[in-house]
Amino acid sequence: MTISLVTAIDRNNAIGYKNQLLVKLKNDMKYFKQITTSGDHNIVVMGRKTFESIGKPLPQRINIVLTKDKDFRCRGVFVYHSVEEVLKQYKYYGGSKPNLFVIGGETIYRQFMRYADRLYTTLIDHVFEKADTHFPQITSEWKLISEQYNQADENNPYDHYFRIYEKVK
Numbered sequence: 374m375t376i377s378l379v380t381a382i383d384r385n386n387a388i389g390y391k392n393q394l395l396v397k398l399k400n401d402m403k404y405f406k407q408i409t410t411s412g413d414h415n416i417v418v419m420g421r422k423t424f425e426s427i428g429k430p431l432p433q434r435i436n437i438v439l440t441k442d443k444d445f446r447c448r449g450v451f452v453y454h455s456v457e458e459v460l461k462q463y464k465y466y467g468g469s470k471p472n473l474f475v476i477g478g479e480t481i482y483r484q485f486m487r488y489a490d491r492l493y494t495t496l497i498d499h500v501f502e503k504a505d506t507h508f509p510q511i512t513s514e515w516k517l518i519s520e521q522y523n524q525a526d527e528n529n530p531y532d533h534y535f536r537i538y539e540k541v542k
């Protein structure tokens with residue numbers, strides 16, 4: 374199983390405000406879809422709050438929602454109640470090693486960071502004044518392996534960088 378965290382952060386590592394994203398960048402939405410649908414067994418893992426903010430399961434992906442609520446049910450998603458349960462269940466899937474994409478929010482990133490092999494970050498070149506959730510610090514145990522600069526345009530209000538990090542072995 375390869376575990377990747379996928380996130381869009383601002384210059385202060387902020388990721389959200391009042392259970393919404395800080396900004397919508399069309400380019401980032403497209404990139405997110407491309408990353409999380411590119412393999413055969415793509416699993417997206419998210420917290421209950423992020424799921425409610427998205428509002429529906431993401432198509433072409435196995436959707437996992439984490440909640441402590443034992444009664445939580447929703448069509449099209451698999452519900453789990455602990456990180457360990459998810460890791461154990463999806464180590465192998467369909468006879469092969471799946472790609473597990475951790476897609477937020479803050480509480481979920483913090484718990485999966487230690488297990489992650491790769492980080493896909495979209496760095497938004499801006500500091501948002503209003504933010505209440507953040508991505509964990511990207512420490513020196515992470516090596517930047519690629520960076521792509523994207524200029525702001527009519528569909529993307531800020532310059533942004535697609536950055537991929539891998540855990541230093």
Ligand SMILES: NC(=O)c1ccc[n+]([C@@H]2O[C@H](COP(=O)([O-])OP(=O)(O)OC[C@H]3O[C@@H](n4cnc5c(N)ncnc54)[C@H](OP(=O)(O)O)[C@@H]3O)[C@@H](O)[C@H]2O)c1
Nearest residue numbers: 380381389392393394420421422423440441477478479480
């Ligand atoms: N910029 C980005 O890339 C990005 C991506 C995703 C989300 N976001 C933003 O992040 C914000 C949401 O983040 P958040 O930290 O407030 O919420 P969250 O991580 O999406 O969800 C938190 C909920 O997940 C459940 N949970 C967490 N750990 C668990 C565990 N170990 N076992 C079982 N359930 C667990 C709990 O649900 P219950 O309360 O139901 O028990 C908890 O209240 C929003 O603003 C969203 O838009 C940004």
